[in-house]
Amino acid sequence: MSWITDEMRGIVGKVMREAVSHPIALSDIRKWAMAVYWPEPLPRQYWDEDYAAQFGGIVAPEDFNPFAWMAAKPTPDDPPVSMSAFRESELGVETPDYKAILLTEIRARHGAPMRPGDVIRCVWKISDYMEREGRMGLMLYTTLS
Amino acid sequence: MGDPRTLAVGDEIPAFSREGTVHHWNRFAAVNYEFAGHHWDDDVARHEGFPAPFAMAPLLHAYLHAMLRQWAGPSARIAAVGIRLRSPFLKGCSMTAGGRITAVRTKAGETVAELELWMDDDTGARLSTGTATVAFPS
Known part of the structure; x- marks a missing residue:
């Protein structure tokens, strides 16, 4: 067989x-990071554009599915x-x-x-x-x- | 947080733990459009030969990324992550992931660490093994 x-x-x-x-969409990145990191708060680089600017701006987590x-x-x-x-x-x-x-x-x-x-x-x-x-x-x- | 100046072969990175509950998995199902019954329905899981619903593979892969990101910090580059699933992460169990540096090299202005990764549940079962490459700006 x-x-x-x-x-x-x-x-x-x-x-x-x-x-x-x-x-x-930025909101998709936020939601993805919230789901993966829950119950911890999502890291700042995924939602705070001012903070993320020092790293080149907001990027999606590498595991993000677009x-x-x-x-x-x-x-x-x-x-x-x-x-x-x-x-x-x-x-x-x-x-x-x-x-x-x-x-x-x-x-x-x-x-x-x-x-x-x-x-x-x-x-x-x-x-x-x-x-x-x-x-x-x-x-x-x-x-x- | 990982400091590229002090990375050494054999170093372990901080562990990453999560509970196996549908409260965790529903959130991931919602963002990844992942609603297979064996991840939340006891009857479907049993019909497919499992003792209980179990976590989605992409979520476990994402957990490894989260563990690496928490260790390496926002400026590091996660270049590769592989995971091989050996046993299901079942509802009602808890999971702890870990990693150990297996090599460190300098390449193109970056300090690059290779790691071996693993996930175990609270019964001692090895759920998965994996590897990762993380690059730090030198």
């Missing part, structure tokens, strides 16, 4: 989604996909009938900081599939890059 079909192997390396964010809730592209009706989940069906391939999807590893390299007003473009590809027996049976590991 294998989760990986020939159709799935055929989409490795192909662009599955390209997204363009709306301009980053695509949450809604992007400029894709629009909510084109295609009808979640911005927080990935499925092979976005490339016209049948999605495996799995019980759950879990994120098991994140490797982030940060370049220029994200600032209020910035528009971020992101391209996702499936770069690898592998399988391994786990606690819940045969598990499919999909690497996105």
